Amino acid sequence: MNLTRFRLWTVLGLVALLGIACNTRPNPHQVTFWNSMGGPLGDVLDSIITLYNQQADLPVVSVNMGSYGTLSQKLMGAVASNRPPVLAQVYESWTSELLENGKIEPFETFARRYIEDSVMADIWPVLIEDNVFDGQLVTFPFNKSVPVFYYNRDLFREYGIDSFPRTWDEFRQVAKRLTIDTDGDGTIDIYGTAFPVSVWWFLTMLYQKGGKVIEGDSIVLDSPEAREVLQYMVDLIYRDSCAYLTTGYRHQNDFATGHVAMIWGTIVSYAFMKKAIHFDLGVAPVPSFGKPLVVVSGTNVAIFKGVTPQQQEGAARFVRFFLKPEIQALWSAGTGYIPIRRSALDQPLLRDFLNQVPGMREGMLQLEHATFEPRDPIWFTGRRYLSTEGLEPALRGVLSVEKALERATRLLQTELNRRKRLERRLKRR
Secondary structure (H helix, E strand, C coil), X not given: CCHHHHHHHHHHHHHHHCCCCCCXXXXXXXXXXXXXXXXXXXXXXXXXXXXXXXXXXXXXXXXXXXXXXXXXXXXXXXXXXXXXXXXXXXXXXXXXXHHHCCCECCCHHHHHHHCCHHHHHHECXXXXXXXXXXXXXXXXXXXXXXXXXXXXXXXXXXXXXXXXXCEHHHHHHHHHHCCECCCCCCCCCEEEEEECCCHHXXXXXXXXXXCCCEECCEECCXXXXXXXXXXXXXHHHHCCCCEEECXXXXXXHHHXXXXXXXXXXXXXXXXXXXXXCCCCEEEECCCEXXXXXXXXXXXXXXXXCCCCHHHXXXXXXXXXXXXXXXXXXXXXXXXXXXXXXXXXXXXXHHHHHHHHCCCHHHHHHHHHHEECCCCCCCHHHHHHHHHHHHHHHHHCCCCCHHHHHHHHHHHHHHHHHHHHHHXXXXXXX
């Protein structure tokens, strides 16, 4: 038994005993699909599953787990107690853990049997790359998104701004220009931008500058590139006074009510904001430091071991159905997620959706220059460390940028070193 298996499955076996995992084995006559698609996103998924089940031998049954945090807890507990679902959404760092412990049935075999070469060639290359581990296609892309900026085109026109900024320096200038005291009472009524603590935003800017998080056995967050990026974000709030820090989705609400001129968000946010917005909405690609690059987000799907071969094949057939261009168009137009296949952009339904909002198509095309977050198992906790111990103290003015990044780096390095020591100790046994 390797180290990760010993650590992960000992702990999660206890989790399962405490009832966090489901207590019954999947019905062998159906394909259970554990997911976290709620609200309008879940409605679209359910409609696709209904269409699939009309022609399927084994029906797919959607089991919504609510949040991704709940999904991860129940999923890890379920596989630890050998009661996995057939199919589930997974993040890359989860995949690393599950693959290392032999709990995932790699998708490579199913892809050869169920997905034509022409279909594979039609999938965005970065999405395939994101699912390949040690040269093998292990999982398959599912609900993928890119970051975009939403902006108030009415405000832009009113203040003579012709287009959305292309560089981060231009973004700062536009944000300052659109920070406005509309009634002259000395209180700002409209801010240029607002944002929560966002690892996604930070990583996108960091990667644009050529920075990294992990390099070999070292955490390299405390770098000139990382300090420059975090200082930029801090300066928007405290030096330029054109932004404020929010929590949750408050920045989206403030944008929808006209109190913020432009906000960072996932391309999927449109599905949740559109009913509340009563101005001319624009979508724009993320600014850059000269080299366009974004970090793709969202989950992939994994097929699990411990279920019947018929169930595994049923899951693969559902993925094949999900990849049909007309289904991808339905999925993307209904949710805002990127279509997995490029050709789906030419489907009439999706083309009409993209034409509704200026810039939406350009936002999706950012996948042409995209990368992804670290896939090392340490990122499962490391992402949280970066957020709560690195970014947040600096953005709240509690620690300097230098001290905050030093702290986050030290914590991640300690965790990484601990894992390596235990690995070496286990190998000597």
